[in-house]
Amino acid sequence: MPRLKYTNRLFIVAFFAIVPALLLTALIKTPCPVCGGTGSVTNAPGMANVKILDLSFVELKRVQDTCGVYTVWKFNTKIQMLNDGNEEAVGWIKIMLIDTSKDEGNNMVDSQFVKVDVPVQSIINSDYNVVFGTGLDQPGKTLLRAEVVIGGIPCIACNGTGKIPLNARPFVSSLKEYLKELTRSENEYHPPVFIDWSQYIMSDQ
Structure with a gap:
């Protein structure tokens, strides 16, 4: 009987020590190791x-529609x-048509996306013919800019x-690379739907 009472006391002490600790660590949040806390x-x-x-x-061609709309x-x-x-980097570059007569941050009038594949530790030179459509018709007041599309999707x-619960961090950390690849594989980046303005140019001459 004394041994049983001792065991019961030990169980009660362990219960009231461990359960609050588990509850506390479940409430405490820590940065997610998969996304680095960015989400x-x-x-x-x-x-x-x-x-x-x-x-x-280099501007190759500029064509205005018959109604003068674009x-x-x-x-x-x-x-x-x-x-x-x-x-290896496989993804997209966003090329933007800029109206230089407008204020910075409000001067992009159209954009197109081009696919790129850049080998490891290398420099490449790529050549693209890009077509934009806009109401802007001011020669000499446009330029092009480009930016790398990183893409971003919610971390699963x-x-x-x-943030994740503190008590889940060891488990999530052990599956970090798997969870990251799973997130990517289910959400491959695709550029926004955009108009193919090239069909409006009848000839390349």
Whole structure:
């Protein structure tokens, strides 16, 4: 009997010590190890290591529709890119038509996306013909800019909050790479739907 009473006391002490500790660690939040506390995971692997070193462009053609509602611009664009990461970068570059007569931050009038594939630790030069459509018809007041599309999707480990319970951190940390790849595989990046303005240019001559 004394041994049984001792065992019961030990169980009660353990119960009242462990259960509150579990509840407390469930309430305490810690940064998610999968997304680093940002709440999102890039779905364009390797593109975070890509840098645009140079951009040049030449206007090839400018055509206005018969009603004067829009103008179609065709540019030849040359982009030099560096991938200084340790994995191949496959993703998208966003090329923007800029109206220089407008204020910064409110001067993009159209954009198009081009697919890129940049090998590990290399510099490549790519050439694209890009077509934009806009109501703007002011020669000499446009330029092109480009940016690397990193992409971002809610992390499934923290449901996009950037935080997880403290008691779940060891388990989530052990599955970090798996959860990251699972998030990416289920949400491959696709650029927004955009108009193919090239069909409005009847000839390349």
